[in-house]
Amino acid sequence: MIGIGFVLDILSNIFLIVGLFFVFLGMLGLIRLPDVYNRLHTTTKIGTLGAFGVMLSILLKVGFSAMGLKAITIGLFLLLTAPVAAHMIARAAHRHGVDLCDESIIDEYCDSYDK
């Protein structure tokens, strides 16, 4: 007889594996992509879903206990704050004169502020 606990356990493990896989891809992207702006793409998007997957896996494993509630709150905060952090890092980098990588084609941002 397969109980609901067993199903939740399996789901939790699946989310954990998917989350960790995406975190791994995020770190791989951090190494492989050429400049700071492209690297931010991987760390915001992949980092968010990866960390959210791990948090969801904790929630499924322990249920709505103290730890599960905290985990899902952390996940939601990550979802809310990761884009803001990426925006600030990219803005600061651009204003300090970090160039786009050589493959870049167009930069409409460089005329919008005083150097």
Next chain:
Amino acid sequence: MKQYIVYSIPLAILWCFVNGDISIVNFTFGLVMSPVVIKPFKSLYNFEAEVSIRNDIRRIPKQLRYLAVLAIEITKANIMVAKIVLRPRININPGIITVPIRAKTDVGITAIANTISLTPGTLTIDVADDKSVLYVHLIDIHDREEIRASIRDDLEEYVLEALE
């Protein structure tokens, strides 16, 4: 005074979640402590603006739909970036373009900027001083008109309906 009560309730719920114990006692404690948090920080926000609870409740279905769209877009974004990262040779054409936006309020602009950052291939870098355009970094610039159109028609539509 009404504002204090309206903003205290979400803060109290948040306190219950962060504390990890959802109960009446804990919720009341959060409700009592919220004004202490609101008081020093209210000058950062448009605090005195009129709040209409009925208006907020009417928007909830639209906000839920926006969250569903966001979840789908985040998943798509992850798969797309994963494909780029796993390719044996990295072949990308990045660049920064301007994207005109229609959102007027600060909440709307923040939401659309965050949504753009979490959707495939785009990352918001800055807002223009007059709040009329966003500067967006694209990982692949070739379909830029397509991306402008998809931001305007798909994402912004939901954000405007849900939050403005």
